[in-house]
Amino acid sequence: MTYLDPPGGHGRPAVPSSAPDALARCIAVEPAKFAAAHWGRAPLLSRADELPNPHGFTDLLSPADADELLSRRGLRTPFLRVAKDGQLVPAARWTGGGGAGAEVGDQVLDERVLEQYASGATLVLQGLHRIWPALVDFARDLGTALRQPLQVNAYLTPAGSQGFATHYDTHDVFVLQVDGRKHWRIHPPVLPDPLEQQPWGGRADEVSATADGPAALDVVLEPGDALYLPRGWLHSAQAQESASLHLTVGIRALTRYALVEELLALAAEDPRLRAGLPFGTDVADPDAIEPELTETVEALRDWLLRADPAALAARLRSRSWPAARPAPIRPLAQAAALAALDAESRVALRAGLRWQLSPSADGRLVLRLFDRTITLPGTCEPALRAVLTGEVTRVGDLPGLDDDADRLVLARRLLKEAILTPD
Numbered sequence: 001m002t003y004l005d006p007p008g009g010h011g012r013p014a015v016p017s018s019a020p021d022a023l024a025r026c027i028a029v030e031p032a033k034f035a036a037a038h039w040g041r042a043p044l045l046s047r048a049d050e051l052p053n054p055h056g057f058t059d060l061l062s063p064a065d066a067d068e069l070l071s072r073r074g075l076r077t078p079f080l081r082v083a084k085d086g087q088l089v090p091a092a093r094w095t096g097g098g099g100a101g102a103e104v105g106d107q108v109l110d111e112r113v114l115e116q117y118a119s120g121a122t123l124v125l126q127g128l129h130r131i132w133p134a135l136v137d138f139a140r141d142l143g144t145a146l147r148q149p150l151q152v153n154a155y156l157t158p159a160g161s162q163g164f165a166t167h168y169d170t171h172d173v174f175v176l177q178v179d180g181r182k183h184w185r186i187h188p189p190v191l192p193d194p195l196e197q198q199p200w201g202g203r204a205d206e207v208s209a210t211a212d213g214p215a216a217l218d219v220v221l222e223p224g225d226a227l228y229l230p231r232g233w234l235h236s237a238q239a240q241e242s243a244s245l246h247l248t249v250g251i252r253a254l255t256r257y258a259l260v261e262e263l264l265a266l267a268a269e270d271p272r273l274r275a276g277l278p279f280g281t282d283v284a285d286p287d288a289i290e291p292e293l294t295e296t297v298e299a300l301r302d303w304l305l306r307a308d309p310a311a312l313a314a315r316l317r318s319r320s321w322p323a324a325r326p327a328p329i330r331p332l333a334q335a336a337a338l339a340a341l342d343a344e345s346r347v348a349l350r351a352g353l354r355w356q357l358s359p360s361a362d363g364r365l366v367l368r369l370f371d372r373t374i375t376l377p378g379t380c381e382p383a384l385r386a387v388l389t390g391e392v393t394r395v396g397d398l399p400g401l402d403d404d405a406d407r408l409v410l411a412r413r414l415l416k417e418a419i420l421t422p423d
Contacts, residue, residue: 022141025053026174026226026249031145040172040193040230040253043186043217048224056224057178060134061154063245069125069132074098075108079131082113084121086165117156122163125154128247130325135247140327140352142174142249149323151250157182157239166211166236167200172251173229177221180244182237186217189232195257200234210234221246254320262315263307272299317356321370327351329418337422338415343396343404346423347411349388353419357384367419374417380410387414393423 027034028046038044048056069075082089091106094116098107117123129139129152143150157163159180168189175184190206191198200207211234220240221227229235267273273296282288327350337345356368365376365384376384382400386392392399398407414420 023145044228081124123156162238174249175227176247181240187234326353348423
């Protein structure tokens with residue numbers, strides 16, 4: 001199989017010029033040093049005066065922006081959570097009907113949110129990488145720089161309050177302090193590199209005991225400061241003399257255990273591993289299970305030695321690509337571009353789109369995307385390569401096709417499939 005990928009490697013989107021800038025906003029060290037000394041290993045505190053952010057992070061989400069989200073954008077659950085004294089406040093206490101024409105019962109009610117916030121509750125705006133334009137773009141650029149899918153939440157905490165008790169996350173995070181000051185206490189993991197199915201609640205006693213000991217990092221974040229925390233590191237945070245607003249960027253990186261899970265799924269192809277246990281086997285008896293375990297381990301080892309990297313890569317692609325959506329498109333503008341398309345039209349690859357192009361057995365081209373697979377005539381390969389890599393942007397310049405009519409057919413198909421956008 002051959003791959004025709006954009007600059008940056010197999011199945012990766014072309015790296016926009018803003019992607020390195022997005023990472024530089026979060027770390028005060030060179031990316032190579034961050035990768036070697038901190039990524040997945042140790043926290044990193046970056047002060048505002050060390051970062052290239054003259055206005056801090058208010059361009060991403062300001063307190064006024066948060067107020068607009070809570071009052072004028074018709075938010076529904078789960079785009080908001082409310083926490084107080086370490087516990088989530090039931091949504092029924094701050095949601096209700098949306099009024100005339102809004103036939104929903106879980107819309108965020110601003111007056112009830114005010115009541116909760118004024119009583120000391122923390123407001124957690126969730127999934128902002130999907131609904132707030134500045135964070136949609138920032139998350140895409142940062143995710144491209146890290147080669148990982150991201151999520152972005154915002155935490156609004158009243159003065160002197162603490163939304164959550166000491167805990168750990170099962171994903172890495174960047175904390176970006178937007179407004180106010182917040183006191184963070186960081187402790188080493190009780191379980192290094194926890195998986196999603198290993199949340200802190202199952203180790204609450206260990207977490208509590210460790211939190212009572214000396215902190216690895218005890219710091220107050222000021223506006224414009226950034227903090228990186230690998231998964232598993234214990235943390236708690238308390239707003240200081242005024243209200244605090246910070247962004248948390250959650251990094252959903254794949255783990256080696258994900259490879260194990262997908263390998264086991266592929267192992268279903270092996271008839272030895274599909275075989276049933278002997279009739280009458282007492283599964284509660286270790287002596288009865290021991291020979292079956294030995295044979296199973298041997299069969300699994302034999303199968304793993306023959307595992308196909310291409311098959312594993314295909315499963316990992318299906319697992320990871322949908323978690324990182326490409327840039328939003330404008331349906332009305334896209335439709336208008338389709339209607340007006342001609343040989344002079346200019347098009348571009350949809351920003352952040354991951355793709356993989358390979359030939360099929362019948363000579364056609366298979367274009368794999370984050371949410372679907374499409375097939376195209378093999379004669380389109382030079383034109384596809386050119387437009388997907390950004391080598392050509394003018395429709396009339398697409399190579400390898402006989403005339404402008406064929407070029408327009410291909411360009412319309414790619415615009416309709418939201419692979420290309422008007423440039």
